[in-house]
Amino acid sequence: MTIAYLNGEYIPLEEAKISPMDRGFLFGDGIYEVIPSYGGKTIGTALHLIRFEKGLCEIGIDTPWSRTDLKAIFDELLARNGNGNLGIYLQVTRGVTMKRNHAFPKSPTPTIFAYTFDIPEPDNGNSETVTQWQVSSGRDLRWQRCHIKSTSLLGNVLHMMEGVESGAGEILLFDAEDNLTEAAACNVFVVTKGVVRTPALDNHKLAGVTRDMALAILRRHSSIEVREETISRRDVMSADEVWLSSSTKELEPVVLIDGQSVGTGKPGPVWSAAQALFAQHRFDDFA
Template sequence: MSLVYLNGQYMPPEEAKISPMDRGFLFGDGIYEVVPAYHGKMLGFDAHVARMRDGLAAIEIELDYSGDTWREICDTLISKNPGPNQGIYLHVSRGTDSKRNHAYPQGVKPTVFAFCFELPGEPTNDESTATSYQVSLEQDRRWQRCNIKSTALLGNVMHYQTGARAGNKETILFNAKDEITEASSSNVFIVKDGIISTPPLDNQILPGITRWLILQIVHSHSELKIQERVISKEELLNADEVWITSATKEVGPVVKVDEKVIGEGKPGPMWQRVQTLFTAHKFDY
């Protein structure tokens, strides 16, 4: 039977109870992470935990969980849930208060919740079997602290729904200057004339772990050129390749943005090269 983790205990999901006065429920006041694991081996675990700590510090939630504690929780959930490929969802809310008040309460113990969900399998670098993406494109209307991986994801959900309603799997976003920020649940890369580019990190963009891994891996191969720079909406639409990247997608090739076909309308050669390198080296960092 599948088990979840809640505040120091493992239990069946139907036994996990959280108060409706929990600030995660009332305000989306919390931080989360998703760590992928393939055949029991977690990808980017230390980087995910470091980003969670940064997020908790940014919203002033104090939690005394060490990296070893998080690793033990993840390893236990992997062992107690079926399936070779799993995502481990980690969630920390500020906790339960006696009243609803916008200000941070004092002396409230954080709520810690975690569970596993099945991943379909490791992404492939085979063009014929790879999952390719058709996406929507619209102006970014989320809050101005997107670098914090907050559980308050309504803005992202609404953008994602735009794509889903159009039959697409994602929505890529641009700001008021027509500069690409990210997608509703992914980071964005483009390829033009053999050069890989991704927007630089700032408050508009989540510092994705997969994005970071790609930068590390590509920088270690001198024959490849990669840069962090501002990317315009026009550049995206006229790119040779477009990718969306995340813990579960890895390097996801985009073949169509709204009605605009990207490149030849299929995963490109640079995607195949980088996904191959990512598969070979993703556990080295």
């Protein structure tokens, strides 16, 4: 039985209930985070909490919870759920109002919800055991505020379904100039002639914590060249390696895009080295 946290109480997930007048339900008016943990220890905690606070600030939700309060909730939830390999889902919405009105209510009481879910043991760079992604590609049709980790995810959901319906598990998204933004639920890296590149951050991409950690780890602990810059469709389609990154995947290789092999069609050596380094340093301090 999964134990969830809802507005100050730890309760079985099945018993967690909110009002249909919650602005999260009516408008997708909220911010969320997904924080991975292994054996009761969370990863990239400070980076996740900083992004969470920034998101709340961007959409003007004031909350009473300090980082220490949130960390205490995480620890309690992990302990109550057995301290295994668990993702923590955290969401804060602008709360409940009895009149549906797009404009913010005067003094809302935010709703806070968190629960845990099982995540797989992460890979240590072994190309035999890692998930190998087959993806499709498409035009990024989401809004201009993709840097906010908002619960308004319909744009991402519809893109993910494009990927799924084409028989792939994810979709690489390209802007109007045909430059790479990200994937429906991941950031993207490409490797060409040994150089690792990922799109530079702007309002069309989420600043992934895994992306940040991977860049920091490669810069601190390897001699691999790493760049954040514009990446065209042609760069992606001719790359030696393409990787996806997210908190519950870490770095995972893409082997097929729209039916075309990436490089040799197998996880590449730079991915293997990068994920092995990630595995060594995932518990480091990145704040």
